[in-house]
Amino acid sequence: MARQTRIITIITVLTISMIGALGYMLFFDKPHIDISDSLPNITLSSNILIHDFESNENKANKKYLEQIIQVTGTITEISNTKNKGIVTLSNEDSLGSIMCHLSPLENKKIKALKKGQNITIKGLCTGYLMDVILIKCSIVD
Amino acid sequence: MKSLYITLLCSALCSTLSYGQGKFLTKQGYTSFFSSSPIEDIKADNNQVLSIIDTSTGTIAISILMKSFMFEKSLMQEHFNENYVESDTYPKATFKGQILNFETLDQNKQTTTIKGAITIHGVTKNIEIKAMMLQSEKSIALKGKFPIKVADFDIKIPSVVINNIAEIVEVSFELDHQLYTK
Numbered sequence: 001m002a003r004q005t006r007i008i009t010i011i012t013v014l015t016i017s018m019i020g021a022l023g024y025m026l027f028f029d030k031p032h033i034d035i036s037d038s039l040p041n042i043t044l045s046s047n048i049l050i051h052d053f054e055s056n057e058n059k060a061n062k063k064y065l066e067q068i069i070q071v072t073g074t075i076t077e078i079s080n081t082k083n084k085g086i087v088t089l090s091n092e093d094s095l096g097s098i099m100c101h102l103s104p105l106e107n108k109k110i111k112a113l114k115k116g117q118n119i120t121i122k123g124l125c126t127g128y129l130m131d132v133i134l135i136k137c138s139i140v141d
Numbered sequence: 142m143k144s145l146y147i148t149l150l151c152s153a154l155c156s157t158l159s160y161g162q163g164k165f166l167t168k169q170g171y172t173s174f175f176s177s178s179p180i181e182d183i184k185a186d187n188n189q190v191l192s193i194i195d196t197s198t199g200t201i202a203i204s205i206l207m208k209s210f211m212f213e214k215s216l217m218q219e220h221f222n223e224n225y226v227e228s229d230t231y232p233k234a235t236f237k238g239q240i241l242n243f244e245t246l247d248q249n250k251q252t253t254t255i256k257g258a259i260t261i262h263g264v265t266k267n268i269e270i271k272a273m274m275l276q277s278e279k280s281i282a283l284k285g286k287f288p289i290k291v292a293d294f295d296i297k298i299p300s301v302v303i304n305n306i307a308e309i310v311e312v313s314f315e316l317d318h319q320l321y322t323k
Contacts, residue, residue, distance in 0.1 A: 032215045061232055065208060066222075079169075084188060086169060099168060101189065127206035127232050129191040130168065135209060 033124075035103065036138035038068055040122050046073025046089040050096045053128040064125045064132075070140060071098060072120045078113055085110040087121065088131070096130070100137040109139055163196035165281045165318035172205060172314045174289070176307040183217060183306065185210040192316045194281055199243025201255060201283075203236040203316075225296050226262050234261045240274070250275045253283075264294045272314075279320045286313040 042064065049071055053060040073089035076097065080086070085107040090097030100121045102110065113119070123137030170190030176183040187210045192203045207228035212218040222228040238257015240246075246253060253274045258265050272285035288309045291298065298306050 030215055032218075061229075065229070065232070081169070084169065099189075101169075126189065126208040129189070129204050129206065129233075133189050133206060133209065135189065135211075 033068075035068055035122060035124055035136045036105070040070035041067040043070040044072075046071050046098050047091050049098060049132055050090070053132050054096050057128050061127065065127060067125055068122060069125050069134060070120060070122045071100075071134070072118065073098065075113060075115055075117050075119055078110060078115065080107070080110050083107060087113065087119070087137070089119070089121070096132065098132045098134060101133070101135045103136045103138055106138045113139075164321040165194040165196065166321040167192050167316050167318045170203070170314065170316040172312065174210075175311045175313070177311075178305055178307050180305045183212070185212045185218070185221070187211070190314070190316065192283075192318060193321075194240070194318050196243070196281075199240045201236070201238050201240055201257070205234040207232055207234060225298065231261075231263045234259070236260070236268075238268075238270075246274065246276070248276055255283075259289075261289075261294045262296055266293055281318040283316045283318070284314065286311055288312070 049064070049069070052063070071089065074091065075087055076090045077088035078086075079088075083104075085102035087100045087102065087110070088097050089100065100123055119139065120141040121134070121137050122140050123134030126133050126135055168191050169188055170192045171186070171188050172190050173184060173186045187205060189209045190203060190205050192201065194201045207226050208222060210218070210221065212221065236257055236259045238255050241254045241256055243253075251274060253272050255270045255272055257268065257270075259268050260266075268287070270285060270287045272283045275282045289312050290309050291306070292308065
């Protein structure tokens with residue numbers, strides 16, 4: 001009888017610790033979302049995204065913050081300082097623009113890009129300063 | 142008489158335009174904060190800081206998106222945004238200040254004092270920050286660090302994790318402003 005109790009205790013302890021370890025892996029150590037591997041929540045043109053933030057920032061924040069956004073527009077600036085690539089999309093009839101901060105993996109693709117080129121980029125929206133900010137961006141097309 | 146007014150108006154407009162040359166700006170400034178406790182060290186980086194210096198007055202204005210802070214663990218980032226700084230309600234941190242004795246500073250690398258008001262989590266505090274400054278005709282670089290008391294900004298840390306998060310967090314910054322010509 002005593003032996004049986006001991007076995008049951010051991011099995012219970014093992015099960016609990018395994019559930020705990022699994023829970024830790026799933027919950028506490030859950031990885032950051034991989035943008036390049038995820039489908040976008042919102043797909044739109046650069047004009048609409050800029051316009052939405054310029055006309056009502058609070059409303060745009062509610063709609064776009066922490067969303068994966070896929071945006072299509074024209075490249076007006078390319079910068080690559082300290083190995084941090086930034087592609088700026090804007091249109092002629094508005095002041096603002098979208099600054100797409102590329103993820104380190106995507107950075108090597110920056111050399112192939114040209115000003116004036118049309119591009120589709122996917123990234124995480126963190127807000128609006130002078131420009132709409134997308135981070136962890138990857139080039140879709 | 143009318144033409145005189147127009148001339149005056151035009152010259153006034155021109156002078157304000159030429160003053161525009163005195164603006165230095167970065168849209169990709171760096172800031173981080175570091176919390177050290179016996180249980181764990183927590184660090185978060187932000188590479189999307191906007192900072193503008195107006196050299197005609199020596200004023201500096203900085204805006205930071207809270208959701209741009211990147212943590213090593215995504216759960217920490219989630220807690221930071223949802224529970225501590227409540228970035229849905231307060232999406233930005235700002236600093237507005239004055240670089241003291243700006244007109245007397247030359248192009249040597251030197252320590253400067255910046256005095257101003259910092260706003261985090263909707264709470265504004267006056268603060269004095271020491272920074273290393275290196276300027277040229279086309280750029281102004283500022284670098285430094287300063288401590289921030291979490292409780293000063295009405296940020297509540299639940300008692301469960303109180304030992305994981307330092308009461309005083311160290312904020313570092315590196316802002317490489319370039320002459321704004323647009």
